[in-house]
Amino acid sequence: MTRVVLDPTGERSPSARQRVERPTSLDGRTIGLLDISKARGDKFLDRLAQLLEERGLRVARFRKPTFAKVAPVDLKHQISTTCDVVIEALAD
Amino acid sequence: MSTAAIVAVVKRDCPTCVLVEPVLQDLVARGVVSTIHREDDDAGLEASWHLGIETVPTLLRGDERIVGWSRPQWEEFTGVSGLGEGLPEHRPGCGSRTVEPALSEELAVRFSGSKLRSRRVELAELEDDAEAFYDRGWTDGLPVVAPTEARVLRMLGGTTRAPDEVVAVVPPDLVECTVEKVAVNAVLAGCRPEYLPVVLATVEAACTETFNIHGLLATTYFSGPVVIVNGPIARAIGMNSGVNALGQGNRANATIGRALQLVIRNVGGGRPGGVDRATLGNPGKYTFCFAEDEEGSPWEPLSVERGVAEGASAVTLFAGEGPRGVVDQASRTPESLARSFAGALRAVAHPKLPLAFDAFMVVSPEHARVFREGGWSKARLREELLALLTIDGAELVRGAGGCDEGLPEALGGAAWPKFRPDGLWFVHAGGTAGMFSAIIGGWINGETGSEPVTKEVVA
Numbered sequence: 001m002t003r004v005v006l007d008p009t010g011e012r013s014p015s016a017r018q019r020v021e022r023p024t025s026l027d028g029r030t031i032g033l034l035d036i037s038k039a040r041g042d043k044f045l046d047r048l049a050q051l052l053e054e055r056g057l058r059v060a061r062f063r064k065p066t067f068a069k070v071a072p073v074d075l076k077h078q079i080s081t082t083c084d085v086v087i088e089a090l091a092d
Numbered sequence: 093m094s095t096a097a098i099v100a101v102v103k104r105d106c107p108t109c110v111l112v113e114p115v116l117q118d119l120v121a122r123g124v125v126s127t128i129h130r131e132d133d134d135a136g137l138e139a140s141w142h143l144g145i146e147t148v149p150t151l152l153r154g155d156e157r158i159v160g161w162s163r164p165q166w167e168e169f170t171g172v173s174g175l176g177e178g179l180p181e182h183r184p185g186c187g188s189r190t191v192e193p194a195l196s197e198e199l200a201v202r203f204s205g206s207k208l209r210s211r212r213v214e215l216a217e218l219e220d221d222a223e224a225f226y227d228r229g230w231t232d233g234l235p236v237v238a239p240t241e242a243r244v245l246r247m248l249g250g251t252t253r254a255p256d257e258v259v260a261v262v263p264p265d266l267v268e269c270t271v272e273k274v275a276v277n278a279v280l281a282g283c284r285p286e287y288l289p290v291v292l293a294t295v296e297a298a299c300t301e302t303f304n305i306h307g308l309l310a311t312t313y314f315s316g317p318v319v320i321v322n323g324p325i326a327r328a329i330g331m332n333s334g335v336n337a338l339g340q341g342n343r344a345n346a347t348i349g350r351a352l353q354l355v356i357r358n359v360g361g362g363r364p365g366g367v368d369r370a371t372l373g374n375p376g377k378y379t380f381c382f383a384e385d386e387e388g389s390p391w392e393p394l395s396v397e398r399g400v401a402e403g404a405s406a407v408t409l410f411a412g413e414g415p416r417g418v419v420d421q422a423s424r425t426p427e428s429l430a431r432s433f434a435g436a437l438r439a440v441a442h443p444k445l446p447l448a449f450d451a452f453m454v455v456s457p458e459h460a461r462v463f464r465e466g467g468w469s470k471a472r473l474r475e476e477l478l479a480l481l482t483i484d485g486a487e488l489v490r491g492a493g494g495c496d497e498g499l500p501e502a503l504g505g506a507a508w509p510k511f512r513p514d515g516l517w518f519v520h521a522g523g524t525a526g527m528f529s530a531i532i533g534g535w536i537n538g539e540t541g542s543e544p545v546t547k548e549v550v551a
Contacts, residue, residue, distance in 0.1 A: 005240055007211035009359065065540065068541050070306060
């Protein structure tokens with residue numbers, strides 16, 4: 001016998017989103033470094049910034065107020081409108 | 093008399109309907125009755141269900157209706173005199189088929205099921221129901237109840253809220269969750285319809301910015317939502333606040349907490365290994381829900397302390413880990429017992445880490461008695477514990493006691509309270525035997541983490 005049940009999920013039909021193509025070179029691009037406020041994440045990003053800047057690349061630094069919450073909308077907007085690529089530091 | 097046509101509803105196995113059949117035929121012939129719906133066929137049954145008929149025979153004209161047989165009433169209603177010659181003056185009607193217990197739910201599905209908006213999922217003939225739900229990822233690891241339309245409709249009978257009302261936007265996928273979707277998951281969890289108002293309040297409380305269920309889900313820490321129910325609804329739906337209050341065996345306790353977790357999992361898309369990154373988790377993430385024993389408590393209920401009117405029902409959510417026991421079988425004074433509590437509370441998260449974590453204490457009746465007899469209010473107990481738990485920074489700094497965990501060296505000069513002033517809460521629950529209480533340690537508190545949230549339960 002056929003049984004019909006109701007879908008308990010959010011029914012999100014995942015419309016496959018296309019990824020932005022990876023850049024072949026970082027030349028001329030702004031690299032965002034996002035500190036999520038985990039301990040010592042800043043140290044990791046300091047070093048990355050130094051290495052990137054030594055290569056003449058442009059770096060922009062960002063920080064989430066707390067790692068326990070998703071980034072505020074404004075911060076996400078700022079990153080997406082000012083950077084070409086982003087490196088997020090997860091450290092402990 | 094109105095000239096608008098009259099509609100009649102009858103069924104075959106009602107003696108009164110059989111008795112008035114010639115009268116109805118007469119009224120049809122006169123053009124007074126336009127339609128006779130017979131509950132013996134599907135079309136008649138559907139018409140009767142939509143008209144909300146409870147008794148047959150019923151005569152309807154617009155919003156007016158009369159039931160059973162009464163010559164004077166029928167004559168007045170139809171405007172025709174001399175009806176039913178030879179019939180008795182009065183005969184009561186019978187129950188409509190639409191309200192027969194076995195049939196009413198089936199009819200609700202057949203005739204109103206289409207009002208439900210959730211996607212229909214057809215299970216294949218060879219599929220085992222329980223396996224089908226595991227395969228679709230709808231369960232927390234334990235079997236679930238099949239969310240059939242009949243069960244969901246029955247569940248929705250537990251609230252006066254409209255099925256399409258949006259209850260919350262559920263993280264992490266930020267999906268709008270309707271009363272209906274909560275009901276579907278409440279069915280899965282094993283809830284009875286009368287639990288639904290509590291589940292709805294719980295989902296609403298969880299999905300507030302203040303409670304921050306997204307962060308709580310995503311954290312590597314142990315914690316999950318702990319649901320504490322206050323007010324008359326707890327007793328009305330048979331919740332356990334007594335023996336084994338934090339344990340297994342009570343349907344309401346078990347399924348309300350579980351329904352919340354299933355909403356987060358299924359509607360919000362929050363799953364272990366996905367957004368849930370807990371290192372170890374805790375068994376309370378299946379369900380962690382209990383009621384406060386208000387009657388036996390020396391103190392005001394938690395909900396009242398948190399601003400809900402006395403006598404109202406409410407849920408309070410706390411981002412908590414598993415309970416840990418506090419044993420004290422010897423203290424007979426509040427001063428002594430508070431020292432036991434303080435010793436155990438110091439270890440929440442880590443004995444050398446102050447201020448970052450709140451705690452709920454579940455104080456059992458035998459421990460509560462000590463505070464009652466000693467005349468300690470909740471406020472007094474909190475105040476004494478905060479004082480007992482103000483610790484010299486030299487004990488807390490990194491390296492102190494040979495342990496590298498702790499506060500930075502620079503903070504060693506001051507004394508630090510283990511808990512912030514509103515970081516320690518008390519609930520009364522448990523069996524009457526046992527000088528044991530429990531501590532439920534929190535997660536990161538305040539703006540950067542989670543604050544307890546209390547929400548009133550509405551029907």
